Amino acid sequence: MKYHHDHSISCHTVEQAKELLQTLGWAVLSPELVADRPEPLLKQFGSTVPQYDGNLQWEVRPAPGFEKVPYSQSKNGIGAHTEAPVYSPPPKYVVLHCRRQARCGGGQTMLADGLQFCKEHGGLQRFRQHEVTFVAAPSPGRPGTRVTVPLLTSHHNDPVFRFSYNLFKYGDVNPSEDALVDPQTALNRDFELVELANAAEEFFDRSGIAVLVPDGAALIWDNHRLMHSRSRFDDPQRHLTRYWLSPQ
Numbered sequence: 001m002k003y004h005h006d007h008s009i010s011c012h013t014v015e016q017a018k019e020l021l022q023t024l025g026w027a028v029l030s031p032e033l034v035a036d037r038p039e040p041l042l043k044q045f046g047s048t049v050p051q052y053d054g055n056l057q058w059e060v061r062p063a064p065g066f067e068k069v070p071y072s073q074s075k076n077g078i079g080a081h082t083e084a085p086v087y088s089p090p091p092k093y094v095v096l097h098c099r100r101q102a103r104c105g106g107g108q109t110m111l112a113d114g115l116q117f118c119k120e121h122g123g124l125q126r127f128r129q130h131e132v133t134f135v136a137a138p139s140p141g142r143p144g145t146r147v148t149v150p151l152l153t154s155h156h157n158d159p160v161f162r163f164s165y166n167l168f169k170y171g172d173v174n175p176s177e178d179a180l181v182d183p184q185t186a187l188n189r190d191f192e193l194v195e196l197a198n199a200a201e202e203f204f205d206r207s208g209i210a211v212l213v214p215d216g217a218a219l220i221w222d223n224h225r226l227m228h229s230r231s232r233f234d235d236p237q238r239h240l241t242r243y244w245l246s247p248q
């Protein structure tokens with residue numbers, strides 16, 4: 001895993017960020033550019049879409065009741081995934097606006113190239129053919145929505161990649177404690193998908209980049225192309241606000 005430490009390369013203009021989104025697939029928007037009001041800035045990249053709870057923003061910070069699950073509002077690490085795979089299409093960009101970064105040494109957001117992952121694990125065609133039923137509980141233990149779709153599809157001729165370590169291992173994008181303990185009961189648990197989940201862990205170790213988003217800055221990435229994950233943390237005050245953007 002490479003660590004992105006050089007905060008001086010965060011973007012000070014929208015043009016710079018758009019160029020990085022085209023080339024690398026991600027960019028850090030500087031605190032000066034975000035200026036504590038992400039919404040008007042984000043309009044230049046796409047329009048915000050409702051998240052699982054119907055709201056246009058989602059608070060990524062520890063909440064009671066999720067101590068044992070690999071969930072956004074826990075302190076636990078979260079395996080490789082793409083955001084909202086049950087949406088068709090899933091949001092084009094994900095944004096994490098950092099209100100307060102973890103001060104404990106953990107809590108990095110990790111990114112890796114999903115299309116490169118496909119190329120290295122049987123080729124794009126394999127992923128275009130492999131249909132998966134994605135199930136996403138809005139939060140652990142709640143009834144989920146589902147969609148059956150190949151892992152790699154297209155939207156306006158551009159590739160769209162879907163992936164979920166949690167689904168492949170435990171049968172839900174947001175698994176409950178029970179599903180973690182007894183993954184046999186989970187849907188979708190086939191050998192190939194478990195293999196892919198394990199391969200993604202190895203892929204992140206080898207070619208992922210870990211970003212500790214600075215306070216006030218925002219991380220934006222192309223969710224049709226990149227996978228992301230998160231390392232665990234101890235700092236109860238870590239707080240990011242998440243936005244999902246559809247293409248303009």
Ligand SMILES: O=C(O)CCC(=O)C(=O)O
Binds near residue numbers: 107109228
């Ligand atoms: O906390 C993070 O850095 C990312 C969490 C995440 O993957 C999510 O909220 O979807």
Ligand SMILES: [Fe+2]
Binds near residue numbers: 082083
């Ligand atoms: Fe996520």
